[in-house]
Amino acid sequence: MSTTTEQRIVVLGAGYAGLTAAKGAGRHHDVTLVAPEQRLLHRIRQHETAAGRGRDWPAIADLARGRRIQHRRARAVELDLDGHKAVLDDGTVLGYDTLVYALGSRTAWHGVPGAAEHAHPVERAAEVRRLIRDADRPGTLAVVGGGATGIELATELAEAHPDWRVRIVAAGQVGGGYSPKGRAHIRKVLDRLGVAVHEDATVTEVTPDGPRTTAGPITADLTLWAASLEPHPLAAEAGLAVDERGRALVDNHLRSLSHPDVHVAGDAAAVTLPGIGTLRMGCATALPMGQYLGKLLDGRTDEPFGYRYVVQCLSLGRRDGLLQLVHPDDSMKPTVLTGTAGRLAKAGIVGFVLGALK
Template sequence: MSSSTSTTGRRIVVLGAGYAGLSAAKGAGRHRTVTLVAPEERLLHRIRQHEAAAGRGRDWPALGDLARGRRIEHLRARAVEIDPDGHKVLLDDGTTLGYDTLVHALGSRTAWHGVPGAVEHAHPVERAAEVRRLIREADHPGTLAVVGGGATGIELATELAEAHPGWTVRIVAAGQVGGIYSPKGRAHIRRVLDRLGVAVHEDATVTEVTPDGLRTTAGPVEADLTVWAASMEPHPLAAEAGLAVDGRGRALVDDHLRSLSHPDIHVIGDAAAVTVPGVGTLRMGCATALPQGRYVGRLLAGRTSKPFSFRYTAQCLSLGRRDGLLQLVHADDSMKPTVLTGTAGRLVKAGIVGAVLSALK
């Protein structure tokens, strides 16, 4: 490839092939030529990483197959620098891409929060295959600690405990495990954790990760393997490029998901601080990333000119292969008392996950 790439007409470059980036590229690629920059060969189906960690995952569709029928060129590279003034993106292979419109959809990554030993001794949820390998290669079952009491940590702890009953699984949270859910939702999560034998450590902020466990504000927690699912932070490239960002580093955008400081750059997914009237600033996650990507795809294809709109309806959790939780929420994501649990919750969750993959095909 030459040192620069251009397309006829307006040059559209999409950075990232997660739920937001891929859906934006596919929408725009109906009528426009799009360059999609992402190092992955296959879809990183992030909402099923807990299954992959437990050895129950499978190979997800190739990006080339998902892009079939669209005017999309996939470059297997990683964006390392954005030059907004020059309308250029530098890739890790030395390529420089010019653009007229850029879509930043690089998402988020594990936030270590400067905890000593975390980077050296804990394994982030993004490296699910690594967790799976370490469990399989262990000489004998041991103790596994999942750090994080939110949705990702709960799904990991329940999936790992069910898949590997010989292991002792612990979940360690700075606050209450499942604290964001309604009382009925939290009670069900706790019943499932108890049924699966998961030891719960609440109000235990991790202060250090060691080769043999954790040090927390509530005392030490022994562990042969630590998986970190405590929180995520936005990809830093937007802030590094000088885009206006909030206190968390998420790019500030307008009601058409354009950067407030650089309107020729759309920022979507976990990397964007998207505020919707009557709803508030959207949380990170597939539930918000996919609609943003579809919206920008339609916008760039000239199929809409309306502002982005969104409202929440539910949150859902996998709790192993036999159980699940569907938590109904208000439009602003605050909890309603109604939940579906057990088989019903599991089936609804499975249907939602299936619908996400179908939407990308």
């Protein structure tokens, strides 16, 4: 196991991976945590914020209390990997011995005309909440994306705002990645909440009046974009070795293959494990990566990173949920928990995430 010889550690990003890595390393090292947010974004609960049901999540300063962490409210805009420096948007240049790159992911527009101008990504959930609240009259919401984020957003909004018409638009099948039982329950809840489902409808353009798709136009007063995510581009721009999606290639200790003094965690990392495959983006993988790096940098482990999937879970409004059991490689098992049991299981997992950050 490595020693705890003091070093300057800079962590970029205060999401699930960055914050947990900083807290672990900050037990015996000076850590500079670079992130513009004052509070935890708690990304897996952004659908609640959009629906007006969210609350203020803990301040990063409170979560970092008791550790040797300095929180710099800024963004990293440039990396000098050879010079071991990170340049921030306020002009500060931070030197480091070890860099933890955990800038995560962001909404991917994929070049769809009008999407960035006329659609609202999940990252701007508070803006969506204000637009719904301040609207002159109830209208129509179109949620683009048939995966977990889109499903949670559509069901939460439909339940919280029954006077609004909610539509969900998917290029394929809504909930297509889940088991047949899981998909059937998702569809049942969408029907119960009155959500109109538009499947096999690839969005080709977004206009002020709603998305246009390969299956025809869909009228909407607000278009919400939950289609897919892409890694932050700074890793590739700085010269880290990346895969075809822009995720940094790492070894089994989450060190960059091209720059071993840089550790990468969360959505920014392309982590491939024997028998498991390349881990998907999400809180389920980001939090364990951050916890592992915290222990590694603090000298409490020198074992390689390991991970296996157990479940996937969904919120389906406040009264329903889905817990989908999966194999270690994330492929679906037939077993699901739904209804109150699924909701309580999801709430327990979300509570565990917040508890781990505290």
